Amino acid sequence: MKTVLITGANKSIGFETARQLLQQGYYVYLGSRDMHKGQQAVSQLQAEGLTQVEPIEIDVDDIASIKAAREVLGQKTNVLDVLINNAGIGGTMPQTPLETDISVFREVFETNFFGVIEVTQAFIDLLKQSPEPRIVNVTSGLGSLTLHNDPSWKHYQVKPTSYVASKAALNAYTIVLAYNLRDTSFKINAVDPGYTATDFNNHSGPGTVPDAAARVVKAALLGPDAPTGQFFSDDNVPETGISPW
Template sequence: MKTALITGANKSIGLETARQLLQLGYYVYLGSRDLQKGQQAVAQLQSEGLSTVEPLQLDVTDSASIAAARQTLGQKTQALDVLINNAGILGGMVQPASSTDVSLIKQVFETNVFGVIAVTQAFIDLLQASPEPRIVNVTSGLGSLTLHNDPSWKYYAVKGAAYQPSKAALNAYTIMLAYELRDTPFKVNAVDPGYTATDFNHHSGPGSVSDAAARVVKAAVLGPDGPTSQFFSDDNASETGISPW
């Protein structure tokens, strides 16, 4: 049975991603900053008959929490097949570049960028033990620098000094990691789940959580001939489903 770890998976897209992977026969470690909320999410999934899931306390901004999660997971499995870096924060809806407090920008980067790097580095050895390891970094179409500089883009006016740059940085890290692992069985990709109705955006998005999670899962279960070092986005891309960086 293949194994997957999902960060920030106790609700919304992360929880639905867990559900869909469970339905595909994966054993899922449901990462949650708050262990009690993770336990509640697991209980919900188990009530649906999805039993191969357990919570894992994991705060991506806390090095001690990451180390403890790695130790715990290492006692449960010798290999990890999928890592989905889903945990992320918005940092508020208005982030003018000229006045957003640097402390807020640092806070957003701490979760959206540095947290991803720290978790990836902590679990890379377990992923290397898998014959077909997959890393999916959940990003946003708002992380595309190319589209942000295109006045014809439908989200051109949606600018921000913290969230958008954090996702651009995450995309850049994805490219660097994919390059380093290019001659291995790894597939490393960034996935934009789309503008989805969740607590993250006060349910303002038009997309469904189910469709958003399906985009993430698609990259998580890529076969050996699948692409790597790509930025997948159904909302903001061409017919290929690949968005410009």
């Protein structure tokens, strides 16, 4: 049975991603920074008959928590097939390049960028034991520098500065990581789940959580001939399913 660790998975898109991968036969380690909330999420899935799941306490802002989660997971399995870096924050709004306090930038980058790097580095040894390891970095269409420079883009005027910068940085890390592991069986991609109605945006998005999670799951299930180092986004470029960097 293949295994997957999903950060920030006790609610919303992360939780639905866990549900859909359970339905695909994966054993899910449901990451949550609050163990109680993680256990509640696991209990809900188990009540649905999806039993191959257990909570893992992991706060991506805290390196000690990440290392502790790695130790716990290492006691449960020698192999991790999929890592989904889903945890993320938007930061205090509004965000402008000149007025937003630097503390907001640091907070957003800590979760959306540095946290992803630290989690990936912590679990890479377990991923390397998988015959077909996958890393999915959940990004945003707002991380596309190309689209932000295109006045015809539908979200052209939406520019929350620290969030945009953190996701653009995450996209850059994805490209470099995929290049670094290009001669292996890894598939490492960034996925934009789309503008989805969640707590993250006060349920203002038009997309649904199941559809958003399905985009993430699709990248987790990529076969050996699939691409790596891509920016998948059905929301921004539905014709190709790939967004420009």
